[in-house]
Amino acid sequence: MPPRLRPTRLEYVVDGVRLRAQLSAAALEASGDVAQRKAALDILKAALFRGRMIAKERLENGAGGIETARLLSGVTDEVITALWDFTTVHIFRARNPTEGERLALMAVGGYGRGTLAPYSDIDLLFVRPYKQTAHAESVIEYMLYALWDLGFKVGHASRTIDECVKLAREDFTIRTSILEARRLAGDETLAAELVRRYQAEVVKGTGAEFVAAKLKERDDRHARAGASRYMVEPNVKEGKGGLRDLNTLFWIAQYLHPGEPIEKVMQLEMFGQREVRIFIRAFDFLWAVRSHLHFTTGRPEERLTFDLQPEIARRMGYGDRGDAPAVERFMRRYFLFAKEVGSLTRVFAAKLEADRVKSAPRGISRLLPSRRPKRKPLAEPGFHEVSGRLDVDGAETFERDPVNLLRLFKLADERNLDLHPDAFTLATRAAGLITSAVRRDPAAAKVFLATLTQGRDPQRTLALMTEAGVLGRYMPEFGRIVAQMQFNMYHSYTVDEHTLRAVGVIAEIAAGRFAEDHPLSTLVMPLIDDREALFLAMLLHDTGKGGVGGQEKAGARAARQACERLGLERSKIELVAWLVEHHLVMSDYAQKRDISDPRTVSDFAAIVQTPERLRLLLVLTVADIRAVGPGVWNGWKGQLMRELYGATEAVFRGGRGSDTAAALKRYHENAAYDARVRVARADPASEAWADAMEDAYFSAFTEAEVLAHAGLSRRAAQAGGAAAEGKVRADRNAAEVVVAATDRPRLFVDLAAAITGAGANVVGARVFTSRSGQALDVFNVQDVTGQPYGAADPRALVRLTQALEAAARGEAAPREPRRGADQARTAAFSITPTVMLDNDASETSTVVEASGRDRPGLLAALARAISDAGLSILSAHIDGYGERAVDAFYVVGPDGGKLTDGRKRHALKAALEAALVADDDGAPARPRANLQRARASVAR
Template sequence: MVDIENQRAILDRRKLAGELTALADASADPSSATAELQVILRRHLAEGRAEIRRRFDANPRGAGAGLACAHEMSFLVDQLIRCLFDYAIERAYPLANPTSAEKLSLAAVGGYGRGELAPHSDIDLLFLLPYKLTPHSEQVVEFILYRLWDLGLKVGHASRTVQECMRQAQGDLSIRTNLLESRYLWGDQPLYEQFRARYEKEILKGKGEAFLKDKLAERQTRHKRAGDSRYALEPNIKEGKGGLRDLQTLLWIARFMYRVRDFVDLVDQDLLTANEVLAYDKAFNFLWTLRCHLHYLTGRAEERLTFDQQSEMARRLGYTDHAGSKGVERLMKHYFLIAKSVGSLTRYFLAAVESKELHRPLFKMPKLSLLKADVEGFRNEGGQLTVAGANWFQKHPVDLLRIFAVAQRHEMGIHPVAMTWLTQSARHVDAMRTDPAANRIFLDILTGENDPELALRRMSEVGVLGRFIPDFGRVVAQMQFDMYHHYTVDEHSLKAIGILWQIERGALKDEAPVASEVVRQVVSRRVLYLAVLLHDIAKGRGGDHSELGADVADRLGPRLGLTAEETETVAWLVRYHLVMSNTAFRRDIEDPKTIADFTDVVQSMERLRLLLVLTVADIRAVGPKVWNGWKAQLLRALYQRAEESLSGGLITEGREARVAETLKRLRAELPDWSDADFEAHAARGPASYWLSFPLPSLVRQARLIREAELDRRPLSIDYAVDSWRAMTEVTIYVADWRGLVSQLAGALALSGASIADARIFTLKNGMALDSFTVQDSNGGPFESPAKLARLAATMERVLDNPTKTLGELVKLSPANPAVRSFPVVPRVLIDNKASATHTLVEVTGRDRRGLMHFLTRALTAQNLQISTAKISTFGHRVVDVFYVKDQFGLKIESEARLKAIRDSLMQVLQEREADFAPAKETKSVVTAAQ
C-alpha cells in the first residue's frame, strides 16, 4: 500500500473498532443494532471524506494531488470495511468453532484492488469462499453489503469459490482483468494466498500473448464507443482514447506478462526507458487530478469533461487567460497533449513487447504478410515498413518523410519500432524544410491517390508534420472553446483532408452529390488539398484566422513548389473559405443581389468549384450530425445560382422565365385542377414566392390553400418531414395581422421546435403563407405524431390568446445548460447594401428557446415587415438574419429608425443574456454597414 501521511486523521481504525465494540457490548443482539451501527460508520466516513477533501483543496494543482486523493479514498474504505467485517464475524454472527467451509476472505478487485478510488467511484469486492456459500457466510456477506449500501456507497460484489474464480477468469476477459488486480483486504489470508497461487498458475502462466491481443481488441472497441478520437472537445478522461483506461491497459499487460507491480519495474527488463516511465507518471498523475476535480465538482462519478465543467476546472487548476488564448483553452491543450503522449507511450510499449516476446507482429496486415523483399529501400517486416536502426533517420533525414510516402503508396503499415525512432528523430526534420526533394515528397503525400489522412495522421503522431509545417505545429491540440466544433484544430483539419479524399473517390455521392461531381472538374488538386489543410491553420492567434491563414499560404506555397498562380488561389481559398457557408446559411439566395455579391467575390467557375468542395469538407469535418441534407440543399442551390450567373449573365435577366417555368411545372403537378382555379392560385403569389420553394413544396402549399379556402378554415397547418435533410417543413396558412410571425415563432418554441429557416409571404388575398423549416432538440426532423399534435394544439392556443400563452416563454430555460459556459458578445448589424429591395438585419446572440419570437416581436414593434428569416446555430451561438421592409414596403434609410431598431434588438439580446452570465461577461457591439 502507498504511504499515506497521518493516516489516523483520515480514519483511526482503533478508535472505530472501540466504538463498535462498545456498541456490541451494550446491545442484546448486535446483529440488530443496525441503526446505531450506521450512525457510527456514517460519522467516520463523513469525517474521513472531509479530511481527504481538505487535503486535496489545499493542493489542487499539485502534480500528485489526484493520485494521493485516490489512495486516501481507498485507505478510508479499507479501514471502514475491515472494522465492519470484524463486527460481522465477531459480534453480529459469531461462531465459537467455525469449520473450514465457513472461512471467508475478502479481497478488493478492479481499481479498488489497485488501491485507487476516485471520490465517487464504485467499490468492487470479492468474497472468497473455500467451498459453496454456507448459511453463515451468506449472513455475513449480506450484513456487510447492506451496511455499505446504507452508507450510500456503490458496491459491486461477487461471492465465489477459488475454483469458480478460475473457471470464470478463463472465460471472461473482464473478470480475468479484475482478478489480476486483486488485493487482500481482510479475513482468511491463507485462502486468499491459495487463490493468488492458482491464478498465477492457471491464468497467468503461458497466456500472455492471448491476454495482450484480447486487451488490444477490447481497447479498440472502447475507443470506437467513446468516439475513436483523442481530440474530441468533450473528452471522456477515463474511457476515451488517450485517457486513464489506456494507461491502465498498459499496466495490466505489463502485470500479466511480466509479473511487475509498477510500471517503473519495466525499465530493468529493457521494455521502457526511464524517460518513458516519467511520461507515464506525468500523464497518470495529471489525469487522476483531473478526475478527482471532476468528481468533486459534479458530486458524482462523472468521467466526461464537458463544456460546462471546463472553465471551472481551468480556474481550479490555475490556468489563466493569455494573449490569444483563454485559460480553458490552455487547460484543454494540456489535456490533448497528454492524451497524445499516452498514444505515443502505448506505441513505444507495444513495440518493445513485440520485439522482446512475440514471433508474429501485433499489427500484421495479412494481404501483405507474404512480402519478403525490401520496399523502396525500407525493410518489410510482415507488411510493415521499418529501418535498420535507431540512428537511420539521422543519417538519412529525407527518409523521415519518405517512409510515410512509401507506406502510403503501397498501403502498408509502419512498424511501431520505426514509429518510435521517428519520434526520437523528429527534430532532424527542421533542416529539411528548405530541401526541394523533401517538399516534393510532402506534396506527393498530401495529394496521394491513397488515403492522405492516414499518412498525415501518422506524421502528426510522431511530431514530423508539426515540425515540417511549423504553422501546423502551432495548432496541434489547439482547442476551439465553443459548442459548434467537436475536435481540436489539427484533428479537424486532418479529418477534412480525409473527407476531401472520400469526395474525390465518390464515396459521398449520396450525401454531397454536387461536390462529388464538380471535384472531377477541378484543374489543380494540389491547390484544393493544400487549401483544405491550411484553411484553419491560423486559429488561436488572436486575429482573423482567414486573413492570417492566407498569409501562411502565401509563404508556404512557393516552398512546396506551387506556381505563383496556384499559391494565389490557395491563399484566396483560405481567405474566403467561410464565404460560401455564410452566404448559403445567412442570406436569401433567391435575392439577385445576394448572388451578385457572392459572384463578385468568387469571379470564376474554377474558384466556385474549389470553394464548394472545400466548404463541404470543412462542414463535414466539424463533427457528427453537423452536416445534414438541409445544409447540402442550401449549398447546392447557391452553387447552381452562382454557376448560372458566372456562365450566362446575371440571374435577374432570367427571373421572369424562371417564374414562368415554375408555374408550368406546377400546373403539370395539379392535373385535377381547372384552368380557372390554377390561374386564381397563380395570381395570389408574388414572383419571389414561386422562386422560394422547390416544386414539391409548392404543390403541397397549393393544395393546402385550396382546401382552406373551400372549407373556410381560419387556420391550416401542413407538415412535410424530410428525413434526408433532417428537417420538417411546417407551413401555416392564416389571415395576416401585425405580429403574426412573432406569435408563430413563439408557438414553435413552446412546442420544442428549433427554427432553421423561415419564409414569410403575404399573398394578394390578404392571407399569410408562412413556412418554417424546423428541427427537434437533437438536430433531427420534428416528426413524431405526438410532437406534431402538440405543435398544432400550441399553435391554436397561441393564436387564440397570444399574450397569456407566450408569457410561458419567459420561464423557459435553455435546452442545453452547457451554453452557460460560453461567453457571447451580442451584436446587431444592419446592412442596406446586401439586397436591392430589403434592409438586412443580422443578429448574433446566445442560443435559447424562443429567441426568434422575442426578436421578431421587437421588429414588429418597430413597424417592420419580415419577408425572410435565416437562422444559423453554431453550438451555443445563433446568427439570425431578417430581410425586412417598412410599413410602406420600402427599405429603412432613416438613421433615427435604424438606431431604434438596433437598440430594441440589443435590449432583447441583453435581457436574454442576463439569464446566463454575470453582467461583467456581457459586452455589446453594434455595427452597421450601409
C-alpha cells in the same frame, strides 16, 4: 500501476491504530448492537470524511493525481480494515475458527490496483475455503450494510477459490478484476492460495487470448464513448485516450509478466524510458482531472462537460494567457496527453501483434509451423516490409536523410501497409531531425504534397503523422493547432482533428463517395484545375485561430508562409491564402443572406471573381461544415449552397461583373417562366396561383412541390383562410411544415410562436407572398433532441399543423412545457448579445443581424420586436453555431423603404438586444437542445 511519485504518510491522514482504539472503546461503552453499530459508523464516517478532505486539499494545492488516488485508496483501506476488525472482534468473533469459518477480504478491480477516485465504486471479494457458513454469511452481511451506510457503492462477490478460478476462465471481466486482487484483511493463506492458483491455472499459457479480448473490449468501448480521442467533451475514464486505455496497457503487461514487481512489469521491450515517463505523466494528469471532477460535482462524474471545464481548469492552476483562455489551455493539455496515450496504445498493440502475442487468424497458415517473419527489402533505401508492415532498417534511416520521415508515411499509404511499431517509435523519437532546412527542402515538399493531394487515404496518413509528431514539426503552422480546442458547443472536435476530417471529406468527394449527399460538389470536383491548392487550403484553413488580426487574416498569413516554404509559385500561394482568408464567406452568404436579392449574389460574385475560385470555395465549404461534427451537415444546408452556387455561376456565365443584377434577373425570370409553363400543363387549376407567385419562388422548389403548394392554397381559401400540412424529410433531418394563409401583419410572428409553443425548433424557413396577397410559409423543424419533429411521434406533427392553422387565422396557440437542453452546460459560455443594422447589404431593404444565446422562441421574440417597431420582414435567415444563434432579417419601413432614421434604428437595436437576453415570459433565456440551426430564407 507505475511507481509512486512519492510515499504518502497515511498516519497523518487516518491513524489506523487510533481508529481501532476508538472503535474498541465504542464497542465497550455502547449498550446493545444498535448503539454499537451507530457509534462505530459515526467514528468511521468521521475518519473517512477527514481523509477525503485532506486528499482534496492536497490536490487543490498541487498534489499529483496518482498521489491523490493512492491516498484515497489508503484512506479507504484503513476504514474498511478497521470495520473488518470491529466486525470480527466485537460483533461476530470466532475465537477458534474452524476450517469452514476461514475468510479473506480482498480488493479487486481498480480498488485492487491501489488507486481510487473520490466517489468511485469499490470492488470487494470475500474468499471462502468452501461452502458458505453462518459465521461467514453474518460477517459479510454486516460489512456490506455498514459500507453502504458509510456511503460506498460496493461491487462485491463471495466465492471459493475453485469458483474464482472457474469464473475467471469463463469471464474476462472477472479474470481482469482478480488480476489486480490484493488482500485487505482476513486469512493470509487463503488469499495467497487464490493468487497462486489464478496464476497457475488461469494466466499460464493464455496470454494471447487475454490480449485479444482486452483489445476487442477497448475497441467496443471506444465505439460506445466516441471513436475520436479529440471529442471536445471527453470521458476521462472510458473515452479514447483516457484512463481505461492506460489501464488496458497495464493489464496486458501485468498479465504477460505475472508475479513480477510493478517496476519490472512496465520495463517491456516495446517501452523505453521515454515511453514509461509518458505513461506515468499521462496517468498522473488524468487521475488529477478525474479526482477534480469527482470533488467538484460530488458524484462519480467521468465526463468533462463544457460547464465543468472552466472550473477544473481553475482548480488545476490554469490561467488566461494572451488570447488563450484558461479553459482552452487546460483542454489543449488534456488532448495532448490523449494523443500521447494514443501513441502508446498503438505501439503497444502493434508490437504485441507483430510479436504474435496477440492472436490473429491466419487462414490455412495457422496449421503450419510458425516461421520467423522475413524481411522484404523495398526499392527505397532504408525501408523494408515485414509481415505486411512497413519498417525501417534502423534509426540511421532517418539520421541519414530526414526526408525519410515523410517518405515513411507516403510509402505506407501508397502500398496500403500499416506501420511497424518499431518504425513508428523511431519516427516519433526522430521527429526533431526535421529542421528549417528540411522544411525548405524541395524533395521533402514533393513527398509531402504527393501524400496530401494524391494519397489513398490522406486523413489516416496525416493523422498518423500527427500522432508521431512529424506533421507538426514539418508544418509548424499546423503544429500550433494540434490538440487546440475551441470552447464552444458548435465544434465537436479539436481544431486539428476537425481539419484532418475535412481533408478526408475532400478526398471522399474526389473519389465520388458522397455523390448522393453532395451531388453538386461531386460534379464540380472534376472541373477543379488546382487540387493541390484545395488540399493545402483545407489543411491550413484554421491555422489562424487565436492569431493577431482575426482568424481569417492570421490564417492567410500562415498559409502564405507555409506555401512559400514549400516552394510553390506565387499564383498558387495567393490562391491558397485567398481560400484560407475567405473559407467562411460562402457559408455566411448562403445561410445569413437572401439569395434572391440581386445584391447578395452581386456582392458574393465580386468577392469570388472567378469560376475556379467558386468551385474551390464550394468544395472547401462543404468539407468544412461536414467535418464540424455529427449532424451539422444536412440536406437543408446543401440546398442553400446549391442555390448560391447556381446563382453565382449564372452571373459568371452572363458576362461582366457589372452585369450581375441583370444576369441574376434573367436567371430567375427564365427559371420561373419554364416552371409556370410546366405547372400550367400539369394542372390548369394552378396556373393563376403560379402566375401570382414571385420569380424567386420557383428557384426554391420542384415542380411537384409547386403543385402541392398550389393545392394547399386552394384548400386554405376553402377552409377559413388557412391550411397546413407536414411531413418528415429525412434528407434534411427535419420535418417540413407548409402553411398557406391570407397574408396579414405579424403572421410570421404568430407562426414562429406557435412552433415554439409546440416544443419544436425552427431550423429553416422560407416565406413567400403572392401578388394576390396569399402567403406561403415553409418551415423546417426539429424536436429538442435534434431529430425531425414528429419522427418519433407522428401525432405531434399533426398537432403542430393544427396549431399553425389556428395561429394563421389569428387564434392564440396553446403553449407546451419547454424541454430545453441542460442549462448548466450552456451557462458556461459568456455570450455578448450583438445587433447590427446594415443598409448597404441590399438595394431595397435594411439587413438586421442579431446574435446571442440560442433558446426556444428566440426567432419569434426577434420577429415580434421588429414587428412592434412598425417594420415588415421581407425575409429571415436563421443560423447557429452551437450555443450562439445568428439570425438575419431583411426589413422595410411602412413606406417600403430602408430604415434610415437614427432614432428609430437605435430603438430597434435596443429592443432586439432586450429580446436576445430574455425569453417570452421574462425569465432568463434557456438554450435550445439542438443548436445546429440552418438558415431560413423567407422572400415576401
